[in-house]
Amino acid sequence: MRTQDESGTTIVHYLAELDGYGLLNNILSLLPELHLSQVVCLQDKQGRTPLHCAANSWDPKNHESIRSMLTLLPEPHRSQVVDIRDTEGKTVLEYLDEETRNSVIQLLQPPKQDSSVQKRTHDSLARETEQEQVDIQESEAKRQRSDGAGYC
Numbered sequence: 197m198r199t200q201d202e203s204g205t206t207i208v209h210y211l212a213e214l215d216g217y218g219l220l221n222n223i224l225s226l227l228p229e230l231h232l233s234q235v236v237c238l239q240d241k242q243g244r245t246p247l248h249c250a251a252n253s254w255d256p257k258n259h260e261s262i263r264s265m266l267t268l269l270p271e272p273h274r275s276q277v278v279d280i281r282d283t284e285g286k287t288v289l290e291y292l293d294e295e296t297r298n299s300v301i302q303l304l305q306p307p308k309q310d311s312s313v314q315k316r317t318h319d320s321l322a323r324e325t326e327q328e329q330v331d332i333q334e335s336e337a338k339r340q341r342s343d344g345a346g347y348c
Contacts, residue, residue, distance in 0.1 A: 204240035243282035
């Protein structure tokens with residue numbers, strides 16, 4: 197998967213450019229996350245990653261390959277691979293049409309928390325803070341009692 201030809205291109209680069217989502221997605225879904233990240237971030241001699249190749253493809257189905265590859269990557273790696281610039285200084289997003297670019301940007305956003313989860317988290321933190329205050333007061337009262345007991 198990481199074997200490169202004389203131009204630095206891998207089989208993943210070729211599939212991303214020509215496959216239109218079929219075989220590439222099946223192959224990449226079998227890779228462990230770490231290996232997948234390395235394969236998707238690998239640049240050819242023009243600085244292009246497989247995502248760049250899919251973005252440059254004439255076939256709009258290949259834009260689905262971009263979303264697919266990004267979805268397979270762990271969240272922290274998604275924005276890193278999209279930020280890689282080729283030798284022209286362009287990122288993957290700069291090669292995409294507006295619709296595809298917007299859908300890729302949505303994939304890069306952290307998932308929104310449900311407001312009920314946020315409220316429960318807030319309520320839990322408030323209870324923990326109240327309990328910590330009570331613990332501190334009790335500890336301080338015990339310390340004062342023990343300090344005073346030694347002087348009698």
